[in-house]
Amino acid sequence: MDWSVSDMPALECVTCGARTGLLLQVDSFEGDGRWCPLEDRHLVYGTPGYEERIEPTGVDIGRGGSHGGFFVCSSDPRHPVLFHSQ
Numbered sequence: 380m381d382w383s384v385s386d387m388p389a390l391e392c393v394t395c396g397a398r399t400g401l402l403l404q405v406d407s408f409e410g411d412g413r414w415c416p417l418e419d420r421h422l423v424y425g426t427p428g429y430e431e432r433i434e435p436t437g438v439d440i441g442r443g444g445s446h447g448g449f450f451v452c453s454s455d456p457r458h459p460v461l462f463h464s465q
Contacts, residue, residue, distance in 0.1 A: 390461055392452035399450035399461055406446040407439050440464050 390399045422429040440447045447464030 388463070390450050390463060392454065392458050393461070394458040395452065395454055397452050397454035400453050401448050402451040402460065403449045404446065405438065405440055405448070407434065 391397065392399055416432075419429075419432045422432055445465050447462055450461040450463065452458035
């Protein structure tokens with residue numbers, strides 16, 4: 380993940396205080412101008428086809444155009460999963 384807006388905080392398990400590790404990353408877009416899938420490079424920014432391809436699932440994380448992650452306890456994966464977004 381790119382935590383350029385804020386530094387990634389150290390996330391601790393709410394049950395035991397152990398450090399957590401990234402389980403799954405989710406993003407609002409597939410391409411962001413810096414990176415684009417090869418099969419989408421022909422699309423023109425701002426067109427309906429472009430918008431459909433960069434947001435194929437319609438998922439919007441955080442405050443629009445952000446990303447987040449699900450984190451799991453490093454000591455016991457049965458502890459609650461945390462979600463952090465930027």
